[in-house]
Amino acid sequence: MRPISETVVGRLREVVTFPDLAGTKYELLGSLGRGGMGTVYRARDRELDREVALKVLHGPLVEISARERMLREARVLASLEHPGVVPVHDVGTTADGRLFYAMKLVRGSALHQAIEGKSLNELLQLFLRICEPVAFAHARGIIHRDLKPMNIMLGPFGEVLVMDWGIAKLLAIEEGTTCPGTQPPQGSPHQADQTSPGTILGTPGYMSPEQARGDQTQIDARTDIYSLGAVLQFLVSGSELSRYYTPRISGICRKAMAPDPAHRYATVSDLMTDVIRLLEGLPIAAYPERLTRRAERVLRKYRLPIGLVMAYVITRALIALLGRT
Amino acid sequence: MTKPIFGLLLGGFLGIFDGLSALVSAPETAPQIVGIVIGSTIKGIVAGAAIGWFARKVNSLPLGIVFGLSVGLLLAFFVAAMGDQSGKHYYWEIMLPGGILGILVGYATQRYGRSRAGAPVAARPHS
């Protein structure tokens, strides 16, 4: 019998899971990762001779009408042109009836891998750049519904890209009932199955309560705001970064992640404004401070000029004293 | 407001106070206070304008502070070198506060005011 090497064993294990791309212009190269809704593969677009990312959704499409609806949604997504939105190049179905998207292959790292060694300042600026495409999409009536660190990529040029737009919404339409992955909120989105002992408990979920309940009617822009709050919390409270988690940041997170959508920030702009004000040391909407705390902050912010004025006054006083002796 | 104008105004403002503070630190100079204040104000305006002009050209807080200190000390030195009517020189009493105020104006002009027409100063965020 032909001996097969470890490399081939690994390859064949992958091959068994590959989608059937016969009849398309894509050549499968390998898999990149697996999410709750589908698997992303690296593929080559034969016609344009470039590498793309193919996201193939799990489970075949059955109804023609569902397919039509999905295509319509896909067109809307493709119309989201923003530097922070990964462009969708193509959409199609595999030979075994599964929907796939071809999108730009992002060579970078997902958020949770890319935040090592960043200062609080940098993290907050990064967060603002994450909010921008979300705000842009909201203005066009598109809700992401699946914002989490695994869906945010940092490209090689420092660009921030938000992936997997509205896919949750598409699948929800297809299934007609709930959002996929509407198991109890959990932090690790790659854990698709519940029986696995590695399911992490206690990590903040990125899914809003109304999403977890499967309550379609309640889902709107504020659902994304909840997720953004969770992302912010993630950014500033990794194990080594917990010192960044000040009461004011905590206040912003809590407001964004309020269980009742009416208590959250109304728009992404409002959230961004508070973060900017946080960066500038100004008072924020989410955390009204007692006067003493605010005074404390102001003093800290202007400590250099205050110090200088004090130095001046002391100098003058010393001169006066010495002059008298 | 551009940086030189800002520096000029701030320097003048501080100069007035600096002059008036002579009443506290050296009460014996009270008779000449008007002259002192005028001189101090002019010193402040000149220093402030120069420091502000520097801040417009060079965007660096440490350098701005050093420049402010130098200008403050220098102008204060000239004033102190003139001496008062009785021929006494008050070097320390004039140069030290002058230097501190120079630092203050240096800091302020680096952080505030427009450096170029239309270009806002990027405020450095505090955590």
Add this chain to the structure above:
Amino acid sequence: MDHERGDRRFPPTSHTLIEAITSPHGEERSRALDLLVTAYWRPVYTYLRLRWHLEPADAEDLTQEFFASLMEKEMFAGYDPKRARFRTYLRVCLDGFASNRHKAANRLKRGGGVSILSLDFVDAEGDLQTLEVADVSDPEAQFRLTWIRSLLAESVKQLEGEFKEKGKDRSFEVFERYDLSDLSTGDHPTYAELGQALGLPATQVNNYLAAARRRFRSIVLDRLRAVCVSDAEFQAEARDLFGRADL
């Protein structure tokens, strides 16, 4: 029964594997055992060589004896599907078996009422030598790895046999060049390049490859299902091997 040519027809068992093995019907029992042997003889041999440090000759004997004992004794009475995977259970049985033999230090004479399985031990030994067989510190992992390789290799062989019989040599050749070569993911030829080498348009390469992969997947899953005791175990094994169970 010749286990080397590879059974082309792998009928899905309607009963669970355990029921089939302990079935009173001789043919059903022997078919189930056939499946077991085909799936497990290489891992068993390799395991005996690596974990028990047996010489090739001893390992051969013990492999034969082990499967013989499976055919005879009520090995599976104590098996509880909820406690362990079948594969694990089998390995534990093997451990017990080898340990007993080791202690007793006696060997069954060949032909002593035991049916001989014609297995290509030379080939298995060859595999052992050439491949990067990992460390033996984790016997369970080692057993599993060999079993996986065995499963895939047998499936490849079946695919090759099928396709050559149906005249789909080209399809298999494309599959062989693309998926059975020792290249890492970055070095694969494009379909166009492969097409040029074989005198085919790139679209045809795509279709051939897809067809071969489709059939390969079918074969692998069928074989896996056949040696799993229950559907739950099949799901678990599939998830283990391929990352998901919804194939």
